[in-house]
């Protein structure tokens with residue numbers, strides 16, 4: 445049994461949805477899965493396996509930031525997971541984006557994250573799995589959800605420490621980067637390392653430059669949308 449994801453082989457499904465927040469994992473499992481079973485609560489990083497329309501699906505908390513999700517991803521790989529879809533929140537870098545809009549991350553830039561140490565002399569640019577993001581996009585359109593597709597940024601900082609950091613975010617925004625969050629670079633790099641399928645879907649919880657945050661009910665609306673979109677794709681690909 446791995447040290448942090450306290451599950452035995454066979455308890456985690458091939459397909460794992462990855463929220464950062466443990467309360468989101470619990471909410472999603474209880475609301476969307478049939479017969480969800482908790483397989484780990486170590487450090488309150490809840491992990492559940494249940495069924496959605498007959499397909500086995502796990503929902504595993506990752507915690508916040510690259511170091512935390514990296515531990516979880518390595519252990520999910522040990523447990524046999526094959527398709528990994530992050531379901532997170534993010535700060536929009538464009539004021540035109542609405543709270544609770546969805547973003548599919550084709551790729552991610554990095555600010556400061558330790559994951560770059562995986563290939564110190566190489567700037568790796570691992571993309572999301574094409575079939576996953578194509579189907580996620582089709583699901584969002586079929587379900588008439590507001591969706592954006594493009595590059596995001598993964599940062600080690602939630603609270604920017606300096607004016608320089610804000611300038612870096614503005615630079616990324618001017619280069620077309622849609623939003624900032626804290627885990628996807630680890631997901632795409634570790635998926636590349638093991639040949640796993642990965643994608644990230646985010647819902648806009650904050651506006652970085654306007655310095656506003658959606659209220660909890662608006663974030664919940666985005667989480668519901670994001671989960672419905674991802675589970676629609678799961679049934680199309682694996683049902």
Ligand SMILES: O=P(O)(O)O[C@H]1O[C@H](CO)[C@@H](O)[C@H]1O
Nearest residue numbers: 463464465508532533625626
């Ligand atoms: O809502 P989650 O999935 O945790 O994602 C975002 O929210 C956290 C910061 O509040 C970071 O983990 C960031 O990536």
Ligand SMILES: O=c1cc[nH]c(=O)[nH]1
Nearest residue numbers: 533534535625626650
């Ligand atoms: O602004 C934000 C919002 C969510 N997550 C982040 O990392 N940043």
